[in-house]
Amino acid sequence: MNKICVRDVRFADIMAGANQRELHWAPERVMKAYKKLLTGHHAWGEEFMPDLMRGFASMQEILPMLDCVLRHVNEPLSMPMTIIYGLEKLHADEEWTRKRVLHIHVIGAAEKEMMTGQVFEEILHRLPHLTLCGPDLQQMVGHTCAAEIDMTTCRECFEKGCGRTHDFVPKTYHEFVAEGGEDPYEEPDLAAAFNSGMSQEDTESWRETLRCLVERRVPTLFTAYNEEEAKAEAAILREALAGTDMSLHPDLGQVRNPWGSLNSRTEPNKITGFYAVNGWLAGGFGFA
Numbered sequence: 001m002n003k004i005c006v007r008d009v010r011f012a013d014i015m016a017g018a019n020q021r022e023l024h025w026a027p028e029r030v031m032k033a034y035k036k037l038l039t040g041h042h043a044w045g046e047e048f049m050p051d052l053m054r055g056f057a058s059m060q061e062i063l064p065m066l067d068c069v070l071r072h073v074n075e076p077l078s079m080p081m082t083i084i085y086g087l088e089k090l091h092a093d094e095e096w097t098r099k100r101v102l103h104i105h106v107i108g109a110a111e112k113e114m115m116t117g118q119v120f121e122e123i124l125h126r127l128p129h130l131t132l133c134g135p136d137l138q139q140m141v142g143h144t145c146a147a148e149i150d151m152t153t154c155r156e157c158f159e160k161g162c163g164r165t166h167d168f169v170p171k172t173y174h175e176f177v178a179e180g181g182e183d184p185y186e187e188p189d190l191a192a193a194f195n196s197g198m199s200q201e202d203t204e205s206w207r208e209t210l211r212c213l214v215e216r217r218v219p220t221l222f223t224a225y226n227e228e229e230a231k232a233e234a235a236i237l238r239e240a241l242a243g244t245d246m247s248l249h250p251d252l253g254q255v256r257n258p259w260g261s262l263n264s265r266t267e268p269n270k271i272t273g274f275y276a277v278n279g280w281l282a283g284g285f286g287f288a
Helices: 002-014 043-055 063-092 111-115 116-126 135-141 155-160 174-180 205-215 227-239
Strands: 103-107 129-131 147-150 165-170 190-193 221-226 278-287
Touching: 002 063, 043 221, 063 116, 063 129, 063 190, 063 278, 116 155, 174 205, 205 227, 221 227, 227 278
Parallel strands: 103 129, 103 190, 129 165, 190 221
Antiparallel strands: 147 165, 221 278
16 A cells, blocks of 8 residues: 555645646546446456546656556546446346436446546446436536536447436435426336435435335435445445345445445644545345
């Protein structure tokens, strides 16, 4: 870990004067057929390093530090990759990979999900209609009005007629559902909440959202920053599932996320420990 930190500091020094948008990267290749995700220790490198080498081939000074580049760019990518991982685990078969329209709801969405929206095209490349729903979006789209945006795609997706639409809803998810949602509301293929912090903030509001998800039998996945948060949030999820025919999926509860960020940071209010964006899976449940 210490050696990685030293390399990342050197990389940060090299990139100090660069435009950060240059490193908001996602691969432009489009897969010919869906293939299941890798889950081993080197999954990120095996999946994305060949594309990074092609993408940064003209930046000779960066090539020896591609491991640092991967740790930098993979954080936004952890969102679509975690979504795909959740879809694989929470659906009984691969029928979802053949759907013409895939509906994904991102619950508790905030600025990061909105400002790095281009990385969600990775879902399109691997097989969507994406709904970002959360009160924190009020600062970006207004307090009452939802916004629907047809997102720009790469040339190959455009030529194939593939597209993705992002809906931004500045409300809690249970408010979104109660008020009609997508007119009419349609259950998504997956609902995902990234680093929700529901065990520490707005817990009662999150419980209302969970009741809504369970009642409508929506396949759902929650991530957390660290093991402590994952355990606390798994307890809330189990409470929400009590008395139903479902429990947390064994591969999606209180475990490290194989598609969490590789960029570990020191805990801000502790002497020891690290956290990572989407680093842990707090729990997932489905009704397949």
